[in-house]
Amino acid sequence: MIFRVENGCFGYKEKQILKSISFTVGDGEVLSVLGSNGVGKTTLLKCMMGLLKWNSGHSYVDDQEISQMKHKDFWKKIAYVPQAKGAAFGYSALDMVTLGRSAHLGTFAQPGKEDRKAAEEAMEEIGVTYLRDKLCTEMSGGELQMVLIARALTIFPSMLVLDEPESNLDFKNQLIILETIQKLSKNRGISAIVNTHYPEHALKISDKALLLNQDGTNIFGDAAEVINVENMRHSFSVQVHINQFSVDGREYRSVVPLHLV
Numbered sequence: 001m002i003f004r005v006e007n008g009c010f011g012y013k014e015k016q017i018l019k020s021i022s023f024t025v026g027d028g029e030v031l032s033v034l035g036s037n038g039v040g041k042t043t044l045l046k047c048m049m050g051l052l053k054w055n056s057g058h059s060y061v062d063d064q065e066i067s068q069m070k071h072k073d074f075w076k077k078i079a080y081v082p083q084a085k086g087a088a089f090g091y092s093a094l095d096m097v098t099l100g101r102s103a104h105l106g107t108f109a110q111p112g113k114e115d116r117k118a119a120e121e122a123m124e125e126i127g128v129t130y131l132r133d134k135l136c137t138e139m140s141g142g143e144l145q146m147v148l149i150a151r152a153l154t155i156f157p158s159m160l161v162l163d164e165p166e167s168n169l170d171f172k173n174q175l176i177i178l179e180t181i182q183k184l185s186k187n188r189g190i191s192a193i194v195n196t197h198y199p200e201h202a203l204k205i206s207d208k209a210l211l212l213n214q215d216g217t218n219i220f221g222d223a224a225e226v227i228n229v230e231n232m233r234h235s236f237s238v239q240v241h242i243n244q245f246s247v248d249g250r251e252y253r254s255v256v257p258l259h260l261v
């Protein structure tokens with residue numbers, strides 16, 4: 001599946017937020033969206049999926065403009081994983097994950113055997129079967145985030161859209177989430193669009209990056225080219241040092257904020 005936005009512009013009432021946004025994400029590609037607080041990253045996710053309407057510009061799935069698609073067909077291809085904070089309800093993990101099947105169910109239909117099976121398989125794939133009977137309200141942020149990703153997988157999506165999936169998580173859980181996204185993209189060809197506050201994470205998992213700047217401009221391209229010292233300085237008003245090194249034959253890059261500019 002190819003997901004594409006062409007010349008998207010959006011504002012809340014008179015306040016212009018997004019200008020001339022254009023990007024393409026292909027099969028198995030990961031796109032990270034970066035930019036300072038309040039610049040419009042969540043708004044962008046909502047606009048590109050049609051939850052908010054672009055003022056001008058369009059989103060396309062395989063060249064079909066998304067407003068021309070049936071809702072159900074769109075939500076069978078694209079799974080949205082919202083921010084985990086505040087998303088907890090008193091469901092068990094298994095019930096929460098089964099809810100992901102709603103795009104496949106009729107309005108009043110109850111989940112059946114097949115839906116439970118899809119939920120159990122998704123939980124196994126993400127490694128959260130052990131949480132099966134635990135209430136979402138009693139989970140840690142990391143556990144809930146993993147459950148929400150499992151829920152998204154129950155529809156066998158072509159693309160995941162994740163809003164700051166690794167925010168509020170400790171080192172280990174951040175790595176688990178990042179490696180899960182990487183594994184799904186590389187092994188299963190599931191593409192991902194990920195909002196993140198961590199340029200380092202974007203460099204680790206992304207093929208492409210979209211950097212939203214406070215002056216309304218944006219930069220889209222290969223992640224390693226977009227996330228450079230000059231662009232970080234312009235977008236965040238922070239001088240960074242980008243360090244490239246290898247450990248046990250694997251390449252890593254760290255992005256260290258040095259000082260404000």
Ligand SMILES: Nc1ncnc2c1ncn2[C@@H]1O[C@H](COP(=O)(O)OP(=O)(O)OP(=O)(O)O)[C@@H](O)[C@H]1O
Nearest residue numbers: 012013017035036037038039040041042043044197
């Ligand atoms: N429903 C709304 N009505 C009016 N303004 C809004 C609404 N939602 C968000 N905004 C404003 O639009 C701007 C972009 O918000 P958005 O949540 O998209 O930013 P963000 O980049 O995701 O921020 P953060 O990194 O802090 O999560 C902000 O100035 C915000 O206050």
